[in-house]
Amino acid sequence: MKKPPRGESKRGPRPRQLVTLRDIAREAGVSASTVSRIINGTVKVSEERKASVEAAIAKHDFRPHAAARGLALGRTLTIGVLSQAIDSPFYAEGLRGVERRLLAAGYAALFMSGNWNVADEERCMRKFIDHGVDGIIMFSGCLPNAAIKDFAQRCPIVVTGRHLPAPQTYSLPIKDRLGATLAMRHLIGLGHRRIAFIAGSENHPDALERLAGYREALQEARISFEPPLVAHGDWQERGGLIATTQLLESGRAFTAVFCVNDQTAYGAYLALFRAGLKVPEDVSVVGFDDLPSSSYSLPPLTSVRQSVRVLGERAAEAILALVCGRRPQAESPPVELVVRDSTRRL
Amino acid sequence: MKKPPRGESKRGPRPRQLVTLRDIAREAGVSASTVSRIINGTVKVSEERKASVEAAIAKHDFRPHAAARGLALGRTLTIGVLSQAIDSPFYAEGLRGVERRLLAAGYAALFMSGNWNVADEERCMRKFIDHGVDGIIMFSGCLPNAAIKDFAQRCPIVVTGRHLPAPQTYSLPIKDRLGATLAMRHLIGLGHRRIAFIAGSENHPDALERLAGYREALQEARISFEPPLVAHGDWQERGGLIATTQLLESGRAFTAVFCVNDQTAYGAYLALFRAGLKVPEDVSVVGFDDLPSSSYSLPPLTSVRQSVRVLGERAAEAILALVCGRRPQAESPPVELVVRDSTRRL
DNA sequence: CAGTCTTGTGAAACCGGTTGCAGAACTCAT
DNA sequence: ATGAGTTCTGCAACCGGTTTCACAAGACTG
Known part of the structure; x- marks a missing residue:
């Protein structure tokens, strides 16, 4: 019962740096310190030495060893980014924003997926720490706040989609409720009264907030809330398809569907299509997130836009600030409704 | 004109490891070597010491410092993964596969995007090297083979979508031509003769191969190749939309469109929709890649499937083998045609 | 021209792990 | 009781950078 070493069981020989800083120093006839100073520009060095060192560096195409530098500096210049699934178009947008800004x-950026699952998220976070990241960005996961605070003692954390006041921590809330009311007011303004809602997974905070926005807007317009008009999906196409199909089979009448996110709306589209219903002639549909592909759905989807890419950029800015010991100033991006062709006046 | 130091201009104080291996050793009354050996399980250690060391580790929740370990071991347990855009659904699928297997x-995995651009790709590769990755996976980029061979001298590389025989290197070709002929034979078998092709960017090797497959299938069926039936897109929805629109405006008759990838097909869908044409009643459409969302397009898209996710998994296996000094044995995944509702018999 | 102030440089310590080597302790056979 | 063989452990060197500190040389001041 020997515990296998980390990583793969078989390893090759221990790799070495082909040419080190001291090699360069020897070749240029200076000390290692001088080479280091030239590379980092930390202190002024005489022109002639600088030239000969730079020549030696160029000649051997020398690159400082990352781990060695990381050890000496206490920094790895790496940020861990936790999303739920790297292949979800929603998170992909966010990751793109993060990547740009960090680069x-x-x-x-070290990206990992939490799979909407506390255990996986926790595992990713530990892995980030083990990899020595300088900071972590979390895209709204299901990890409890207490756990996050715990991790925050080891390295700074920026979290989107929730409010978490703690030292070494910064939150970028998502305006779920406001966005949902925007969508609903649009539908109500078009004369819709019987509006179905395809929700997300039941425990997810974003899902709950969007549901709250749905109810708030109904109340505002003095439309009574009918629980049977709410069906639960899974944030993905499949869930939207199933939920909408059930809703149609239930026989409840509705003239519009508000979906908790765009992927859910795509599923709803397919369910309506299979039932022979046309969007927007028979049913209006509104999504949330305004994914890039929503301009290309048939028909192009009306959706609530709070740019996830910008959110990612802001998150990156915030984590950089935290890492450098500054106070972040990033704000959540604005929310707006993008009206396309999936909604019509009754 | 002072050169700013790497990364952000302002930095906080140099961070230190809160509790080190030697702290644990002192607390448990053993030497640092013993602690190291217990953590890695490299050598047998007496049960009693083991217990007291593990207690101390648990008490302080000690985690070894990644950079220090990386320096000593010469490994970072990190793989660089180069794709063209992290928010492209195509690459996202591949990244997902890579992530699974590596984890x-x-x-x-350190993910970076090359943006279909030689300079960016090169920059990413240098960054990977600078970060001390143990290996690199490249999803079919536009970097010339010579450059790749160069990088391969510093660390092993697995590249998909091309054939590159070189030491420390492994290739996983994509069966573009075969896939394209499968798609075309399907359309031709359904009685289509006037088949348009929306190609990718002109210089991309995958695009050229798919075009070659298109022509090969035409020739096989003794249908003459008509250059005006080929339009160029950009691998994305936008390009497919524009190219298809132009094709329609050109007045050339066609009964089917084969698109270089699914995203292009989504754009074609929208162009046809706007022109009042129905899929598949008026025009049949076939895509390539079988993205997950293609089951949810309206109508669900017939597409060539060579699972990118599996490709990513295979690539990960191959790079792990290279890193450990073994010979990779991974094969490209099989290609097949997935027939859905976007094609019909004439 | 002596004394103080800069400025550039190298030796050595340090970051926090891993590991070769040698010696201690313990087993077992003679 | 003694020697050989085995198992465990600690010392010290090492991985490859960065940085403190002391010192020498040159610039400036009175």
Whole structure:
């Protein structure tokens, strides 16, 4: 019962740096310190030495060893980014924003997926710590706040989609409720009264807030809330398809569907299509997130837009600030409704 | 004109490890070597010491410092993964596969996007090297083979979508031509003769191969190749929309469109929709890649499937093998045609 | 021209792990 | 009781950078 070493069981020989800083120093006839100073520009060095060192560096195409530098500096220039699934178009947008902004600052991103699952999220977080990331960005996961605070003692954390006041931590809330009311007011303004809602998974905070927005808007318009008009999906096409199909089979009348996110709306589209119903002639549909592909759905989807890409950029800015010991100033991006062709006046 | 240091201009104080291996050793009354050996299970250690060391580790929730370990071991347990855009559903699928397989082996993935652009790809590769990755996976980029061979001298590389025989390198070709002929034979078998092709960007090797497959299938069926039936897109929805629109406006008759990838097909869908044409009644459409969302397009899209996710898994297996000094044995996944509702018999 | 102030440089310590080597302790056979 | 063989453990060196500190050389001041 020997515990296998980390990683793969078989390993090759221990790899070495082909050319080290001291090799360069020897070749240029200076000390290692001088080479280090030239590379980092930390202290002024005489022109002639600088030239000969730079020549030696170029000649051997020398690149400092990352781990060694990381050890000495206490930094890895790496940020861990936790999303729920790297292949979800929603998170992909966010990751893109993060990547852009981090790259510009010289940082690289370690992406991992939590799979909407506390255990996986926790595992990812530990892995980030083990990899020595300088900071972590969490896209709204299901990890309890207490756990996050715990991790935050080891490295700064930026979390989107929730409010979490704690040291070494910064939150970028998502305006779920406001967005949902925007969508609903649009439908109500078009004369719709019987509006179904395809919700997300039951325990997810974003899902609950969007549901709250749905109810709030109904109340505002003095339309009574009918529980049977709410069906639960899974944030993905499949869930939207199933939920909408059930809703149709239940026989409850409705003239519009508000979906908790765009992927759910795509599923709803297919369910309506199979039932021979046309969007928007027979049923109006509104999504949430305004994914890039929503401009290309048939018909192009009306959706609530709070740019996830910008959210990612802001999150990246915030984590960089935290890492450098500054106070982040990033704000959540604005929410707006993008009206396309999936909704019509009754 | 002072050169700013790497990363952000302002940095906080140099962070230190809160509790080190030697702290644990002192607390447990053993030497640092013993603690290291217990953590890695490299050598047998007496039960009593083991217990007291593990107690101390648990008490302080000690985690070894990644950079220090990386320095000593010469490994970072990190793999660089280059795709063209992290928010492209195509690459996202592949990244997902890579992530799964790497995580299982204890490795983490550093993802970066090359943006279909040689300069960016090169920059990413350098960044990977600078970050000390143990290996690199490249999803079919536009970097010339010579450049790749160059990078391969510093660390092993697995590349998909091309054939590149070189030491420290492994290729997983994509069966573009075969896939394209499958799609075309399907359309031709349904009685289509005037088949348009929406190609990708002109210089991309995958695009050229798919075009070659298109022509090959035409020739096989003794249908003459008509250059005006080929339009160029950009691998994305937008390009498919524009190209199809132009094709329609050109007045050339066609009964089917084969698109270089699914995203292009989504754009074609929208163009046809706007022109009042129905799929598949008026025009049949076939895509390539079988993205997950293609089951949910309206109508669900017939597409060539060579699972990118599996490709990613295979690539991950191959790079792990290379890193451990073994010979990779991974094969490209099989290609097949998935027939859905976007094609019909003439 | 002596004394103080800069400025550039190298030796050595340090970051926090891993590991070769040698010695201690313990087993077992003679 | 003694020697050989085995198992466990600690010392010290090492991985490859960065940085403190001391010092020498040159610039400036009175």
